[in-house]
Amino acid sequence: MKKHPMTRTSFARKVTTSLFFGLLSLTVAAQQKPNIIIIYADDLGYGDVSCYGMKKIKTPNIDRLAKQGVRFTNAYATSATCTPSRFGLLTGKYPWRQRNTGIAPGDASLIIPADHRTLPGMLKDAGYHTAAIGKWHLGLGTKAGIDWNTHISPGPLEVGFTYSFIMPATLDRVPCVFVENHDVVNLDPKDPITVNYQHKIGNDPTGLENPEKLRMHPDPHQGHNQTIVDSISRIGWMSGGNSARWKDADIAGTLTEKAIHFIADNKQQPFFLYFASGDIHVPRYPHSQFRGKSGMGLRGDAILQLDWTVGQLVKAVDSLGLTNNTMIIFSSDNGPVLNDGYLDQAAALVGNHHPGGPLRGGKYSAFEAGARVPFIVKWPADVKAGGNSAALIGQIDLFASLAHLTGQTLTNAEEAPDSFDMLAQLLGKSHNSRPSLVTHAGTLSLIEGDWKYITPSKGAKIDKAVNIELGNDQAPQLYQLGKDVHEQQNVAAQHPDKVAEMAAKLEAIKSKAGSR
Structure with a gap:
């Protein structure tokens, strides 16, 4: 907002300032x-x-x-x-x-x-x-x-x-x-x-059929190669709505x-x-x-x-x-x-x-x-x-x-x-932690204090398409995050009682309607 110059008297400046802060106070009071x-x-x-x-x-x-x-x-x-x-x-x-x-x-x-x-x-x-x-x-x-x-x-x-x-x-x-x-x-x-997410519809070009129309190519292992929108192929097929x-x-x-x-x-x-x-x-x-x-x-x-x-x-x-x-x-x-x-x-x-x-x-x-x-x-x-x-x-x-x-x-x-x-x-104003927290990535993990327990799972250990370790293992995993934030040392074998305790707590959270 453009400010208007104050050129007449100090009184005018005081009135204007008072009015500004009065309006500001009203706004703060209202909100x-x-x-x-x-x-x-x-x-x-x-x-x-x-x-x-x-x-x-x-x-x-x-x-x-x-x-x-x-x-x-x-x-x-x-x-x-x-x-x-x-x-x-x-x-x-x-x-x-x-x-x-x-x-x-x-x-x-x-x-x-x-x-x-x-x-x-x-x-x-x-x-x-x-x-x-x-x-x-x-x-x-x-x-x-x-x-x-x-x-x-x-x-x-x-x-x-x-x-x-x-x-x-x-x-x-x-x-x-x-x-x-x-x-x-x-x-x-x-x-x-x-x-449509099941089959192709319409006549729009796709990344699979018309790669020459693309500004960036989809990874052939991941299939982002369907309808092209703005020179990029997407997941799923779409026709119409060109102006939108x-x-x-x-x-x-x-x-x-x-x-x-x-x-x-x-x-x-x-x-x-x-x-x-x-x-x-x-x-x-x-x-x-x-x-x-x-x-x-x-x-x-x-x-x-x-x-x-x-x-x-x-x-x-x-x-x-x-x-x-x-x-x-x-x-x-x-x-x-x-x-x-x-x-x-x-x-x-x-x-x-x-x-x-x-x-x-x-x-x-x-x-x-x-x-x-x-x-x-x-x-x-x-x-x-x-x-x-x-x-x-x-x-x-x-x-x-x-x-x-x-x-x-x-x-x-x-x-x-x-x-x-x-x-x-x-x-x-406080640095106290919540009692525990459950995170989810196909399998569930329980974090409590410095401890993290990952439930056993049969999934792949690495998603090769994106080159990321998924954290899946058929054996239980237990990490001391305070000492090992990198999660390099699975200490489940050394602390079977802690594994059993955290597994039981996770089951209790799952069985309740809520965690509070």
């Missing part, structure tokens, strides 16, 4: 509850930002959040893949307690029960305007199927959000369109959308713009923004201002774009005078993966950088790099800057913690059953 923004990165590893050890490139905007708030070193998503982690964050319930919470296809029906209160629903009850902007990947519509050419329901608005602007699934899955509230954006009714299809280079800018508009439109009332970035998930094709800038290929460039996005959101909050009363939480849905369906040279150009930092495994893995993720909380009004916390905490705890923050109560045992009130930890 005591803090704004809450969750910035949720996609496939960002524990070691992929410089405040967690990245050396090859800098992430100054994410680093600034850490310097101005609390950086957690022992924080977890619920799962080592995206859909279940998102489910856990928004419901406060371990995703393995409900069927069909695995990686969702692009035409999946809504997997969050609309008859249970969610994190955004709870905050809406507390007087918040709530928005989901970015990657959804939690299904839309009913089991009867989705008609993309009419109002799409149920979706985010039916599970607690008052506004949504989403990618229905992921960047590598059709349909490659945005859905605002209930409708596909820029859809031409004369060019209706059809989506996104341009990959513009996704981050579009989502950021929508988020800034939501923040500005709600500056005089409490708001909750769940901003789920598409970065750094494949297919990685960031805007030209970032391509070629990292020296680490498209994956590194996408990290730079993610950091820019964080900076733009923080700048918007600052410019509106909302800094002091806005809590910003930054994290990732799971651990890192390099070549995940596309030959974009992520593995070839990673050099000596370890995306998981000191942790073993990665996305899809029961080892630590699968679900231990960056987690930063900034809130100038109540969080002391420059803090570090080793408290065991999960994204699943945000439900109960933010309920406490906003004066809400959990109404019954079925609401957020696995979420612990960790508000004091989020604010940096």
Whole structure:
């Protein structure tokens, strides 16, 4: 806003100043509850930002959040893949307690029960305007199927959000369109959308049949070679909707713009923004201002774009005078993966950088790099800057913690059953850990204090397609994370009593409706 010059008298300056601060006081008085923004990165590893050890490139905007708030070193998503982690964050319930919470296809029906209160629903009850902007990947519509050419329901608005602007699934899955509230954006009714995940439909070229039309080639072992959208082949087949299809280079800018508009439109009332970035998930094709800038290929460039996005959101909050009363939480849905369906040279150009930092495994893995993720909380009004916390905490705890923050109560045992009130930890006022935490990557793991128990499983030990150790073993695994964060020494044989104790605790958690 342009400032008008004060040229007449000191009295005029005093009146103007008094009026400004009077209006500011009214705004603060009207809005005591803090704004809450969750910035949720996609496939960002524990070691992929410089405040967690990245050396090859800098992430100054994410680093600034850490310097101005609390950086957690022992924080977890619920799962080592995206859909279940998102489910856990928004419901406060371990995703393995409900069927069909695995990686969702692009035409999946809504997997969050609309008859249970969610994190955004709870905050809406507390007087918040709530928005989901970015990657959804939690299904839309009913089991009867989705008609993309009419109002799409149920979706985010039916599970607690008052506004949504989403990618229905992921960047590598059709349909490659945005859905605002209930409708596909820029859809031409004369060019209706059809989506199929069983067989080819329409005449659109595919990566399998028309590789000459591609800007990056899919990995032949992973099958991301179906309908081509914006010169990139995807998972699934799509026809129609040409005017609605996104341009990959513009996704981050579009989502950021929508988020800034939501923040500005709600500056005089409490708001909750769940901003789920598409970065750094494949297919990685960031805007030209970032391509070629990292020296680490498209994956590194996408990290730079993610950091820019964080900076733009923080700048918007600052410019509106909302800094002091806005809590910003930054994290990732799971651990890192390099070549995940596309030959974009992520593995070839990673050099000596370890995306998981000191942790073993990665996305899809029961080892630590699968679900231990960056987690930063900034809130100038109540969080002391420059803090570090080793408290065991999960994204699943945000439900109960933010309920406490906003004066809400959990109404019954079925609401957020696995979420612990960790508000004091989020604010940096306590370093006590939650009693234990269960993570999921095909098999379940129990983390309690310095101990981690991984249940026996018969799956493959290495996912050869992505070159990641999955953590599967037919024998029980037990690690002392305080001494062996690398998970190199399985001490199950030396501590059979501890194995039995933790196995029994895990079974007890599984048998109960919730963990609290």
